[in-house]
Amino acid sequence: MNFDIIRAGRVKFHVEDLERSKTFYDALGFIETERDDCHIYLRGLEEHNHHSICLKKSNEPVAEVISYKVADDRHLDELASFFENKGQLIKWKEAGEEKALGRTLRTTDNSGLTIEFYAEMEQAEIMLQRYDLYKGANVQRIDHFNCMVPDVESAYKFYIDELGFRCSEYTAAADEKIWAAWLHRKPSVHDVAFMNGIGPRLHHVGFWLSDPMSIINCCDVLAALNYGPNIERGPGRHGLSNAFFLYLRDPDGHRIELYNGDYLTSDPDFKPKRWDLDDPKRQTFWGHEAPDSWFEEATQFLDVNGRKTETSEPLLEKKKPTFVI
Amino acid sequence: MNFDIIRAGRVKFHVEDLERSKTFYDALGFIETERDDCHIYLRGLEEHNHHSICLKKSNEPVAEVISYKVADDRHLDELASFFENKGQLIKWKEAGEEKALGRTLRTTDNSGLTIEFYAEMEQAEIMLQRYDLYKGANVQRIDHFNCMVPDVESAYKFYIDELGFRCSEYTAAADEKIWAAWLHRKPSVHDVAFMNGIGPRLHHVGFWLSDPMSIINCCDVLAALNYGPNIERGPGRHGLSNAFFLYLRDPDGHRIELYNGDYLTSDPDFKPKRWDLDDPKRQTFWGHEAPDSWFEEATQFLDVNGRKTETSEPLLEKKKPTFVI
């Protein structure tokens, strides 16, 4: 059973000030597809769909939902049955209720993350060769969601056994308990990762860049625009996933990862890579420490009914240098 | 019907002098997995399988075969039936007959290209984070085959309708005849491309790099090692596929493309991009001309029985600036 989920599709962030957010995402090189009084829709340079970020004006900076694209509309019905059988609340939206999207199925996964599935999104012009519009990090496309959950092992099993994701890399302790896992549908390192921590929360959304210099250039541009304080971590290289990374906090505190350097995971005989919890190269290949904020802060979700999702403490011990990449 | 072909897997080149070839491929950054008196097996830095290039000592520099990896061994039987029904000769090799491979099915496609399918190849250590071994172009992995065939439209239909490939980009004339097509199984621009020309011949094998600077560095290293004359074309940017490219001729004249910059083609609603035959940005985005050798020279194949495959003239008119990217 895999429901033909294609890939991580979009995130919907609530933000307090649309213009303030727009200025920030502009600096990273996002293209604005469309806007109305309450929303701005952004996409990366190579994206052929309407948006990968929807910013919604709100009083509280939460993640409304993270959305996955499926291959065909009929998979939505299959997913609806599946989640209902699991006892999860589901909520349908008709085509167009979510701007530019076909009908969507919103529900909750076994960790309490608010997720959404859709098969159709309006087409948009691919800007890949509009190099004259490249700016900041030249963001190419959405890559993955990274979520903090209290029980990674359970999330891991749910996505692999029930939703047909595959594991590329994971972190385990001596007792082989899984502390963090990178799971994919498209043949990259991940569409979603789970890390042990207070959750369910959205730790960050990762966007793929075409080369490492885009990250260096982005830091310079951000600093020139006085966004230096928004650079939270990096640039650096993750041991896990091999990604050359930069972590940013948008004006509402939502975390964005700019990301380059992972690899193809298309083969059925690809073996997930195990990292020991205490391997110093796992978190940062070069040995840098991450700041406390990176370990502690994350974005809360709204549930299917629009109420803020409650969080709980992680099952495994929370150790700064250990429980995350 | 798609037989679950995963991706372009490996090429087997005949070369006159193994050491001479080894020195060249070393300069590009390939890793030698294994060798014997008659063969050298090479892989890219991120490859987890035994090899993507097999060099075989021979008196004549031909391509013995280009090979595709399938998801599961049972797909080989389905493919055998399929090709037999098409009236093609098939040839099985038992596991190990081709070094490091499980059993393989060798046959001929409708253009006369000698192709091979396999499900299993021995594992090899991923060298992605052995940055101390990076050299030349830091070749990461095999990406695609590019073949010259006399009838692109026919090849296009065969791979799409019969083998389940999808088209990412293509070149058409005013009459909508297809002059060249880029087809994929993995969600990149291509696993195989067909160009109108004398064929069946192997124009080049493309290898994926992690960033554009790897190509600049590679040119410098090749020149320092007196391989300047082996640089045939580039560096440049293809309009088609958006690839930043470099074309090299190995010591036997086999053509290698070093390649970076394409995009994700995972979505069912991705629309193939049409390029007009006369669009000057199609071939080279920056406007550079390719040398005549690039249009005229290619590697001939051995057929399933090991005899040199005969070639024929293309159906469509052969025009230098037009019939290829």
Next chain:
Amino acid sequence: MNFDIIRAGRVKFHVEDLERSKTFYDALGFIETERDDCHIYLRGLEEHNHHSICLKKSNEPVAEVISYKVADDRHLDELASFFENKGQLIKWKEAGEEKALGRTLRTTDNSGLTIEFYAEMEQAEIMLQRYDLYKGANVQRIDHFNCMVPDVESAYKFYIDELGFRCSEYTAAADEKIWAAWLHRKPSVHDVAFMNGIGPRLHHVGFWLSDPMSIINCCDVLAALNYGPNIERGPGRHGLSNAFFLYLRDPDGHRIELYNGDYLTSDPDFKPKRWDLDDPKRQTFWGHEAPDSWFEEATQFLDVNGRKTETSEPLLEKKKPTFVI
């Protein structure tokens, strides 16, 4: 005697359409300092002086003058005496006659090139850390003039023996006749180069970039803006000077070199590097050929009185692969 010439300072180009030129130089990343109805003044991102390019509206695309900066105003008088003693016409302009410049001395060197000296130019804001304004090639600063002259050996001796330049690299034939020479005052490879050819003409003005990726990015931006045909040669690596280069033709045909990769030549014991006329790595380290236009076309000068300078054939045989880098 060296008159304390500091460095290549600025070029004054006549162009037919100021707006057309502005659009082009904008794409390369130049900063406009100032303009009036007849002129546009441009500078690179790290330049602290008013301009390094002055574009003047005119009916004919010529080079009015190439200008060198000297350390102190009194050196201008010494230079005036020197050139008068050589029998050259001199022409003073009072401070401000040339916008933003102190008084200038205009004259003719022994090859017939129209040259100018100045000690003072108005200050302008350094934009080096305004990364938000970086565009195209992120042009940093003027680097050098390259001139075609009929008698390189004579130009070489004049600049070294009389004006105190030093030679970093040169090309000689078997008879040790100098075919081309790279001469500097600032400790880089050159402030001016002379190549054997029809002259006196200005072959190109070189601008320094901070890194090779700026050239790749510039090609992409130019192509996206339909300036592909303005890319004349490159990107490539010169053997001579080690420069990673790109040659562009502006809308009037003036040639601009974007340039990165040379080295420090500060030491008195640095030995000029001799290149053999027939060394294939001299012109292009990677082995690429330059197009005919690059060998044949160059910008003519106005003389001190504003009349177009006549040119003559070179003393040494003009051979495409030989007489230039």
Next chain:
Amino acid sequence: MNFDIIRAGRVKFHVEDLERSKTFYDALGFIETERDDCHIYLRGLEEHNHHSICLKKSNEPVAEVISYKVADDRHLDELASFFENKGQLIKWKEAGEEKALGRTLRTTDNSGLTIEFYAEMEQAEIMLQRYDLYKGANVQRIDHFNCMVPDVESAYKFYIDELGFRCSEYTAAADEKIWAAWLHRKPSVHDVAFMNGIGPRLHHVGFWLSDPMSIINCCDVLAALNYGPNIERGPGRHGLSNAFFLYLRDPDGHRIELYNGDYLTSDPDFKPKRWDLDDPKRQTFWGHEAPDSWFEEATQFLDVNGRKTETSEPLLEKKKPTFVI
């Protein structure tokens, strides 16, 4: 009076284990020119002189001396008189006493730093185009010394007023007291910098790289070779000097800066750039904090007689975020 000092020339480090050091500097891309039982001599890829680092086997990891190159041997006598008149001890070494050097003058500056002057050093092959030998950071050449001294203002005046250095950038507090200063002879940002701190000590020696990607590649190579813990700070961008930087500690704790991105300071009318002590972009343009070790640890000197130089507390208050770039 400027004694025609050309540039920072070389450092002589005492190290405990020559092989251990050699392995480290190899990883950075240094070329070994020569060695004997007690010394290893290293140079960068573009250097035409014998060495810019001399490693000497010793029981204690100190800096024996930092050396400046002067234009001509006769300047050494002028410098000797000058320092004797200042009451400083001087010590001559005959040509060859220091391997590959002509006669040298060793003495002490007004901060107690042990400095040396030489006019001649043996030539060595320039490896700039031996791209096949490029490794790690592809170190190009020595750039500068950075020293901690108790009285920056006094050092600043000595080097500018007495030795003819020029200031490119400096840090001052509200009372205009100079906390740190960047001084040059060659037209770059610096040959030597002084920072307020316990001294005299050598904070680091800076080496110039040709592009920012060399720093990223170097981090990856170092990590792959388990030198991750030797990466002390960076990569990042200094506001001051605009340098893209990486700070490393060699196996004896000597600090090396890899460095790219500064600018030309050739012009007499270039105005030194003042940074306010409290400007957050001064230290790190992107806003990263430096680790405590970077502020506190530095290499002590031997004096002219080979005894360890005593240090004293700085005149100005030592404040972590303030007293250094």
